[in-house]
Amino acid sequence: MQDTLINIHNLSKHYSIGGGQFSALKNVDLKINAGDFMGLVGPSGSGKTTLLNVIGALDSPSEGSVEVLKLKIENISAKQAAKLRKEKLGFIFQTYNLLPVYNVYENIEFPLLLLQLSSTQRKDLVMQALEWVGLLDKVKSKPAQLSGGECQRVAIARAMVKKPQVVLADEPTANLDARNSHNILQTMEKLNQLLGTTFIFATHDAKVIGYLKRKVTLIDGRVEEDITLPPRGPQC
Amino acid sequence: MLIFKLAYRNIKGAGIRTWLNVVVLSLAFVLIIFSQGMIDGMNEQIITTMQDTEIGGGQYWHHLFDPYDQFTIEDGHGELPVKLQELVNKRLATPMLWVPGSIFPDRRVQAVVLKGIDVDQTIIQLPSDKLKINDKNIIPALIGTRMAKQTKLKIGDFVTARWRDKDGTFDATDVKIVHIMSTLAPRMDSQQIWLPISTLRQMIDGKGHATVLTLKKDIGPVPIVDKWIHRDLNYLLKEIRALIKSKRVSTLIFYGILFGMGLLAIFDTQVLAIFHRKKEIGTLMALGMGRWSVISLFTLEGSLHGVLAYLLGAIYGVPLLVYTSTTGIPLPEITDEMGIAMGSTLYTRYGIPVLLATMLILFLTVVFISFLPTKSIVKLKPTDALRGKMA
Incomplete structure (x- = not known):
């Protein structure tokens, strides 16, 4: 039996807009296991990113309970949330969110600096992460000197370098062409198999869906479908 | 870190x-x-x-002199007492004599203060040495650029100066502009004409007379003298x-x-x-x-x-x-x-x-x-x- 890393029960998230209230998530129940390679799928406004943000302790639930790695998100302090993100979670953003003044090496090294690892440990881990994403030749480049695909690979390396238990990826291929999208997804699939890291995607990109092992469809903030997908066949 | x-x-x-x-x-x-x-x-x-340019390290004023009251200038002078004359002799102070008068530049009358100063003084920044001339028949006069502008007087011009002597009688003489100075202090320039103090004393028949005695900067303690009021820097700089x-x-x-x-x-x-x-x-x-x-x-x-x-x-x-x-x-x-x-x-x-x-x-x-x-x-x-x- 697989370990449950994330347990979501009856989660609702409401926002005040103007004088009224908008519900981004409505009574969501979900269990996410260790090693999952799953996607939150649905049209724009269906609540994918909101759910990802709540799981990542970037946002808090309005109702219900969200337990991530045995921590109740609705009860944790900002400090505990920061600690959870620093130690256990990795984030990949649609717009990469690389630190513009740092080079590739420094961007990937950043989470390790927060963990206060020694410079030798940091160097080993950064070089390993660079190898995973195939960017060993771009160590000194700044984000502005990289293509979109390369930037997203740096973002993956940054999310993976500390070997987190869960990686949350919000539309990671939205700004990439098909070739780069497949490269990125293959890299993440490889890391999922290699390290057993749980990947949770928020996406409506068919290319991403093609790689998922599990698909959770959200419509108007509700879970409409939760299915396990058959393994992909060999790629041409 | x-x-x-x-x-x-x-x-x-x-x-x-x-x-x-x-x-x-x-x-x-x-x-x-x-x-x-x-x-x-x-x-x-x-x-x-x-x-x-003006007040040095302080001043003594004749007890009847008040610079803010024009009517006191006529009588606000007297002979320097011994103690103050000693300061002058030691070059620790320089006397100035103020006499109200008029000049007549370009056939106009203009009220002025005739001011006498020691031609050898070095206490204040005023080119009094320019008043040293060899011709004893000429009374040298020094004016500032502002005064020259007001009266249109130039170096070499003669101008008639009129004053009252000690008996109150009008007297007049021609003075020659020997130098036009550029001074930083308007109060040493406008509506005044500088003469050698020895000449001005003769003109009013006031031997050893002075209105103001300006002290050298950083002179230290000064004597208290009857009928002469010591004005220290705090007083003079008050305004x-x-x-x-x-x-x-x-x-x-x-x-x-x-x-x-x-x-x-x-x-x-x-x-x-x-x-x-x-x-x-x-x-x-x-x-x-x-x-x-x-x-x-x-x-x-x-x-x-x-x-x-x-x-x-x-x-x-x-x-x-x-x-x-x-x-x-x-x-x-x-x-x-x-x-x-x-x-x-x-x-x-x-x-x-x-x-x-x-x-x-x-x-x-x-x-x-x-x-x-x-x-x-x-x-x-x-x-x-x-x-x-x-x-």
Whole structure:
């Protein structure tokens, strides 16, 4: 039996807009296991990113309970949330969110600096992460000197370098062409198999869906479908 | 330690953005300190010039003399007592004799004060040695540029001077303009004509008479003398100090405007830079950086900008400030015409306490305006900061 890393029960998230209230998530129940390679799928406004943000302790639930790695998100302090993100979670953003003044090496090294690892440990881990994403030749480049695909690979390396238990990826291929999208997804699939890291995607990109092992469809903030997908066949 | 490392890395990595920020900050720092030095220098110079050209280290006034009452000038003089004459003999003081009179330049009458001065005096900055001439048939006279302009008199011109002798009878003689001096002090120039004191004493038949005795600067304790009132620097500078004090409000407004402009530049560079980096702040928080770590990082970055701005400012600011305080800034003639005895050159002055206080205030301001916007941004949810939502 697989370990449950994330347990979501009856989660609702409401926002005040103007004088009224908008519900981004409505009574969501979900269990996410260790090693999952799953996607939150649905049209724009269906609540994918909101759910990802709540799981990542970037946002808090309005109702219900969200337990991530045995921590109740609705009860944790900002400090505990920061600690959870620093130690256990990795984030990949649609717009990469690389630190513009740092080079590739420094961007990937950043989470390790927060963990206060020694410079030798940091160097080993950064070089390993660079190898995973195939960017060993771009160590000194700044984000502005990289293509979109390369930037997203740096973002993956940054999310993976500390070997987190869960990686949350919000539309990671939205700004990439098909070739780069497949490269990125293959890299993440490889890391999922290699390290057993749980990947949770928020996406409506068919290319991403093609790689998922599990698909959770959200419509108007509700879970409409939760299915396990058959393994992909060999790629041409 | 991590925060220092990250702040250093951010500053180094930002490259041109860092230097633009630092240049603007350093300009604001230097401008504010320079303007402060200019205002202080101006105030100090007004007092120094007044001492050099007019009041020396203090004065004795004849007990009947009141410079604010024209009617006292006629009788406000008398023979110098022995104790004061000793000061004159030791060259620690110089007498001046004031006699009300008139001159008739270009067939017009003009009221003047005939002022007698020792041709060999060195106590005040007045070219009295120009009154030393060899021709005993001519009475030499010295006027200032303002007086020359008012009367249209030139060097070599003769002008008739009229006065009352000790019996109250009008007497007159022609005097020759031998020199036109450029003096910093309007009160030593307008509506007055300088003659050798020995000649003026003869003209009024007042042997050894004087109205005012001007003491050498830093003379120390002086004797108390009957019928001669000692006026120390506190008394003589009372008016100018009151003027400076009354100008303090306008000076403060001027300083406030300059300070505000400087702060605006600092505010612009720091605050805009931080708001521009909202998404970066959100990313840092998403990567697991705590709120106070983010605040510390950005505040430290701002503070390091301040330190770099001081270092850069020192490179070009110190030579500039030293140059303006030693060589001075030439002033336009208009300042002379404003009636302020300030000189043709303004020397800036930088008092160490004021300098340090200004630097400290500016530095704390930079720290504060680096801290404040970051604090409000990290109050946002990381999701809002990531979206670049306004705090």
